[in-house]
Amino acid sequence: MNSCAICEKQFTHKREVIYSNDRWMLVAVESRTALGYLHLETKRHIEHWHDLNEAEQHDFFHIVKVVEIALKEVIGSERLYMTSMNELVRHLHFHLIPRLKGSAKRGLPFISEVIGGAPSVSLKEMDWVKGLKTHFVQV
Ligand SMILES: [Zn+2]
Numbered sequence: 001m002n003s004c005a006i007c008e009k010q011f012t013h014k015r016e017v018i019y020s021n022d023r024w025m026l027v028a029v030e031s032r033t034a035l036g037y038l039h040l041e042t043k044r045h046i047e048h049w050h051d052l053n054e055a056e057q058h059d060f061f062h063i064v065k066v067v068e069i070a071l072k073e074v075i076g077s078e079r080l081y082m083t084s085m086n087e088l089v090r091h092l093h094f095h096l097i098p099r100l101k102g103s104a105k106r107g108l109p110f111i112s113e114v115i116g117g118a119p120s121v122s123l124k125e126m127d128w129v130k131g132l133k134t135h136f137v138q139v
Pocket of ligand 1: 004006007008039044045046090091
């Protein structure tokens with residue numbers, strides 16, 4: 001049995017999946033500090049950028065592009081922050097964190113607050129989740 005938390009979640013946890021194909025899974029993350037916070041995870045258990053194959057690399061940039069456009073339209077984000085550390089969970093994944101237009105919270109302090117924050121918001125019935133899913137219907 002794989003002891004990776006992300007691999008386990010992909011197969012056993014009910015999650016709010018925005019988009020999924022053979023190579024990537026995009027999921028909404030419950031966050032009290034960042035509306036529209038997403039995780040983008042490879043389906044394969046890989047740990048490094050250089051492990052990405054050509055198809056995964058191609059999909060990655062396409063998915064991020066659609067996410068940025070969708071978040072701007074659905075929640076009015078102005079910037080899309082992205083970080084990938086893979087330290088605690090060594091499965092290649094990315095934190096996609098929108099910064100809303102006019103928000104005073106920005107930059108590294110905001111990213112740190114979002115990633116380190118405890119979840120307290122239920123994603124059920126949240127309009128931004130539904131809105132984002134509509135952007136991936138044609139992908
Ligand atoms: Zn894994």
